[in-house]
Amino acid sequence: MSTRFAGKVALVTGGGSGIGRATALAFAREGAAVVVAGRNPEPLTETVKLIEADGGRAAVVTADITRSADVARLVETTAERYGGLHIAFNNAGVFTAGPLVDLDEAEWARIIEINVTGTWLSMKHEIAYMREHGGGVIINMSSSVGPHITVPGLGAYAASKAAVSSLTRTAAREHIRDGIRINAISPGPCDTPMSMLPGETEAERAERMKEQVPIGRVGTLEEVAATVLWLASPESGFAVGHDLVIDGGGSA
Secondary structure (H helix, E strand, O other): OOOOOOOOOOEEOOOOOHHHHHHHHHHHOOOOOOEEEOOOOOHHHEEEEEEHHHOOEEEEEOOOOOOHHHHHHHHHHHHHHHHHOEEEEOOOOOOOOOHHHHHHHHHHHHHHHHHHHHHHHHOOOOOOHHHHHHEEEEEEEEEOOOOEEEOOOOOHHHEEEEEEEEHHHHHOOOHHHHHHEEEEEEOEEEHHHHHHHOOHHHHHHHHHHHHOOOOOOOEEEHHHHEEEEEEHHHHHHHOOOEEEEOOOOOOO
């Protein structure tokens, strides 16, 4: 295990699967104590078991990021459990697809509430804590779709992620003098169910990506996690308010 994040406490929302789980594992392997958060305790508990089997330290906190009281409790519990909060990866989010004209109001409200309001509330409470405790680092999950490329059928998702990118830049400017460094990542298609078409196999996806993505493949979870860890580390100390695209050249 590396010690790059020894003595640090990292909070990962949406830590029960995919990029969130991979990033939580990566932080723990490099010495951080990790809190994984989400609404469903079962996958979060599985993430913690994987971390502990690898020799790391981790805990579960269930929370709904669309509820301010839940997020306040999440930050408070994290700090009480491990003695602080130094890094937050606001990864929790949802995906939806379909033409805008066919999207109902409830689905629009759901994706905005989770992806935008949830990210804002997460930052709100993380920043409040970090500002009073010597600063920290926040990384928000955006997407190549919305801030960087347009994909028909993904308008609601794109709008939510464009908002995340904008919130990130604004918060970064507002709080860098408080010692809080805020950035975002914008992945393209990765090795998660989100990159699969309905009924598509992994082999079929691989063939499709050879044509759709300049690099010719999906991104691995480990590649995205490594990007988050770089933004969380002192090596990226001059990166402020940046939206780091990791999409195999899709938006180049």
